[in-house]
Amino acid sequence: MHLLGYSIATDYPNLPPRHKIIINTINPHSYCEAKKDKYFFQALKSSDVLLPDGVGIVWAAKFLKGKRIQKIAGADIHQRLLEIANANQQKIFYLGAAQNTLNLIAARIKKEYPNIKVASFSPPYKPAFSQEDSEKMISSVNNFQPDILFVGMTAPKQEKWVHAHKDSLDVNVITSIGAVFDFYAGTVKRSHPIWIKLGLEWLPRLLQEPKRLWRRNFISTPLFIKSVLHAKLKN
Structure with missing residues (x-):
């Protein structure tokens, strides 16, 4: 489904693929950031699968296209x-x-998935990676020859890094999932399923990390709504 300039998936992709597939997610904040960052826009735009990770995207699909998506x-x-x-x-x-x-x-x-073989690499914590950093990261991945690569380095850095190096990565499925690393590890608690079901997953997270998340809720969300209303008027 084409929405606000992107081809957004309405369901999970069919896997396993016969070729390399890049899976990314989009929400109102990443949409607004991509409008300011051309390379981030390219990374999202070129995704093989772009998943609607946010109630704002679900609302926009209903408001603009009359379609209910998950x-x-x-x-x-x-x-x-x-x-x-x-x-x-x-x-x-x-x-x-x-x-x-x-x-x-x-x-x-x-413990939970005993049939899976797992490996990992912790890259240096810095705003941007050097060529040497990226080569070490790529080598670590390729030496293990995984079927699936999860990348968790916060957006938009993770999507941009994958976009720049996807041709060098010997893996069938690559997906950038950011905070999910911490959720799954238990170092950061994900919102309770009740909040998720109500479409308010963002609220407990905002209360937990107001300094980091206030911008996406109080600046990006209104800007996203403005873009959606503008798109509606154009149609």
Whole structure:
């Protein structure tokens, strides 16, 4: 479904693919950021699958297209891919986050999905990676030869890095899921399912991390609504 200049998926992708597939997510904040960042826009635009990770995108689809679509968060696609990997005895790789977080993820994977082989790499914490950094990251992934690569380095850095290096990564499925690393590791608590069902997953997170998340809720959300209303008037 084409919405606000993007081709947005209305359901989970059919997997496993016959070729490399890049899965990203979009929400009102990332939409607004992509309007200011051309390379981020290109990264989202070139996604093989772009999932609606936000009630704002779900609302826009209904308001502009009259279509009801399902919100599919990064945590949802993460779980779906883990189930597929476990059923097919596949290998997965986590790229991003601190080593302690990665260790907690590996321990949980071993317990919940025993058929999965897992490896990881914690890249340096910096605003931008050097060529040497990226080469180490790519080598770590390719040496393990995973079926699925999860990237968690916050948006838009993670999507832009994947877009720049996807041709060098020897893996079938690549998806950027940001905060899901911390959710799954248990180092950050995801909103209760009741809040998620009500379409208010953002509220508890905002209360937990107001300094980091206030901009996306009080600046990006109104700007997104303005864009949607403008698109409606154009039609």
